[in-house]
Amino acid sequence: MQGSVKAHLDFFLAALSKQHQIGGIVPSQRFLINKMIEPIPPTYRGRIIELGAGTGALTLRLAARCPEAEILACEIDPVLARDGKESLLRAGHNGRVQLLPIAAENLFERLKSNGEGKVDFVISGIPIACLGRKEVNALLDSIWGALREGGMYIQFQHSLIDRKRIQARFADLRIAPVLLNFPPAVVYYARK
Template sequence: MRNEATKDSAKELIALSNPVATYLRFFWAGLVKHGQTGGIVPSQRFLIAKMIAPIPETYRGQVVELGAGNGALTLRLAARCPEARILACEINPTLARDHRCNLARAGFNGRVELFAGSAADLLSEMGQKQKLDFVISGIPLANLGREKALALLDAIRRVLGAGGMYIQFQHSLLDRRKIRTRFPDLRTVPAFLNFPPAVVYYAQR
């Protein structure tokens, strides 16, 4: 996936990546674009651990992450699965830039790519070509509205191969039924040790 900022050198990106500033920009996005951001702080390690647990450390395929924020989960996943390729997607341009900075700082450029745009656009670009084993998402489904949320779930289902897994966290159980309509094989696990507390959905295609 090509984007404007891919032209930036890793050095320039690293210079922009002050961890406190990136944290504050996430916080600001959480305040001014709350519906889209769905939280005011990035996910923390217990939730992230639950989100990435089903992906084997030796996994060599491609993982798609939707709603990647500034990369809290992406970086953990890249560290856990050193042979996996990760295609992350973030709609907020400020967070997308911070995500790229964090990737450059961690030295994950190349194996991990960021698509700065909407999940719907990314998934439609991927079309039927790819059949993935794992799609991970932090997108606040409840804030999308029913039609958009169901369209997104359909698009996720289309890119997953048979037996593939869609892993989603949310801060409420509001979307459980919606997800179940598209993924009847659904397991829900609480992640209390996060601020705010969350639930993780493991949906098998």
Template sequence: MNDHLGYLRRFVASPGQIGSIAPSSPFLTRAMLRGVDWGGMCTLVELGAGTGVFTAAIEAARLPESRFLVFEKEAGLRTKLQSRFATAELHSDAAMLRELVGDGGADCVISGLPFANFRPALRRSLLRDIRAALRPGGIFVAFQYSLQMRGELRGRFDEMDLELVLRNVPPAVVYRCRNRVAPECDPLPVALPGEPLAAGRPDERQPLAMRSPRQGG
């Protein structure tokens, strides 16, 4: 109960950074880690670790010899995470990702960042760095509370699939993205006029539970 009240207080204080009124559920946690080949993960990254719900699950699943970088902006949360996960590398700024792992140096990036709440230029800069940091075939997993990010992620990654998690407060969409080969250049500039990618592409499929009756199957 205290954890939930603390989370609610942080949300009220900084809704643009926290993005939700409650910690992620076990159902969302399992969905976020589904599809990760832990035996092949040498360098893992978590962005926006918060209270450590995903962090604990990653710590339990990863190889003991793997490198685990955890990013959390709030100093108090970061201190608690470091005391709980002594073998993880704790950092404050996700903008340091490429500097710390190098291009193509990450096998997996798992994100709890509320991308839809960020300024467009910041969001695109972070996604550009995530894409560059992933090795060919590496996996990027993120959750959001809408389909707003669908088009932007589809424009950057070669493969993307969605999973709707209803047993979470609020219900969430998990995005799993991969690149087949290393990018030669970023396909989208950091700043674009307007938000033309927010609605996604008309040929993309979305979770059945989120389609309107007119969309059909």
């Protein structure tokens, strides 16, 4: 089976069996991805963290837009992470673009215990609307801790349920609707 067809099928099957973890039934599409990566300059040379990379739909476009950036992505579902990794390899990305089959929480622990520096961008597709209050707050704390002053947390969601929670952590918050996506989405741009 062709790689991208298999990746879509795996995504759909994962969504059927783990709806709360996946939060959608198809990977993000072009308009949403473009809105998500818009604030990151094409000449950016630092590290970008991506949470909940799925099959790598956004990772691939981000890697193409920012050819000098280092992208460190994670995906909790091992099958989707493998599909994403294969797509990245097929597109010729290795080394500077990594997709690890681990949870965001573990990625932050790893970065902390390795004493790695802070970043300018954390971009996330994790369906935080499906998480409990404590989990969302813990994730927002980790994202805040990983960002430099002035850094940006970019998150898409299919509802506005978590607007207040995000705003409680990131007072500087802008929201953009993306109607040309299935399902329609909103993008949060939160500045530290």
